């Protein structure tokens with residue numbers, strides 16, 4: 001059981017009662033050496049599992065060599081190597097990189113770039129999207145009012161359009177896509193004049209907003225509109241990138257080329273590192289001095305990111321995420337078939353959500369919370385998400401095996417029986 005330090009902010013809410021002593025692969029061990037199956041992966045960060053030996057080795061060697069080589073003062077090899085290496089996984093031509101430390105910072109950087117490059121102010125976002133907690137990122141965020149409440153005035157120039165959330169809308173995926181694209185056109189006709197619109201920000205799978213994949217036709221529709229009006233398409237791949245969805249990038253299967261890619265989380269297996277990528281010509285349109293920062297591109301984080309890329313490649317983790325994600329969704333759909341309170345099981349790759357719905361169709365956060373808590377007691381660590389907190393999400397590391405997926409589904413099944421009793 002976790003101790004709560006009296007000196008910590010009382011506002012911090014801990015999702016599980018675990019005091020983690022060490023991590024190994026898919027498992028976290030507490031101080032009594034109790035083993036937990038970690039299907040949270042540090043909110044989708046520990047892509048190669050906890051303390052992957054190759055990531056640990058790369059980081060340890062780098063710590064002993066150079067920890068901080070501030071990259072606008074001096075240059076260092078890990079950053080140069082990582083930049084070159086990322087070029088091979090980024091969309092063709094979208095390969096000029098600017099490094100910062102967190103997802104929110106990278107979102108801010110993407111917005112600055114988009115505004116300066118286009119000379120336009122507005123950003124269009126989709127309802128339920130999460131882009132971070134810093135002031136501009138929070139202004140782009142609508143995954144729950146708690147991120148925005150009481151801190152206003154927020155940044156002006158943000159227009160919120162509906163996301164094709166088929167289950168919530170009670171529509172098929174095609175209907176929801178058509179609806180959301182029609183509404184986007186309506187926003188461009190009524191609220192955000194295209195020539196005032198710098199960028200469209202989209203998460204390929206809504207994260208905090210409830211683990212809802214954006215249909216490929218929707219992403220293609222965004223690309224068409226962006227092309228038509230010279231608006232930049234920014235894909236926020238903070239959570240969906242680096243193999244998480246069973247493709248290297250979450251937007252990949254839609255066959256679109258974004259203008260700006262935002263990456264963080266899985267990029268360095270737990271070391272703080274984030275980046276934006278754009279073409280040379282787009283980056284050149286930003287103003288001198290508009291990019292920088294003390295800690296961005298930390299040498300140890302870059303070394304860890306390089307090792308992460310090696311592991312993803314050598315262990316075939318993108319394909320593993322696709323296969324294991326399929327197995328997880330199938331298993332969870334089986335559990336949901338016995339529990340009508342789980343109204344929808346959905347996701348892409350190893351980003352899978354179970355949405356809890358009351359018999360009258362309203363969101364059932366209470367049962368989701370009980371299930372989440374009961375699962376932790378059984379040794380399965382999960383998270384909740386969604387604007388109402390009624391989605392239990394599962395995000396295991398990409399190294400997860402079939403046996404571990406089956407173990408989790410089995411624990412989830414036991415959990416649901418207990419919760420339903």
Ligand SMILES: Cc1ncc(COP(=O)(O)O)c(C=O)c1O
Nearest residue numbers: 102103104130131132207238239
């Ligand atoms: C899609 C997305 N964008 C941005 C962020 C913000 O990242 P950070 O918490 O590192 O600031 C998150 C974090 O969950 C995210 O999932």
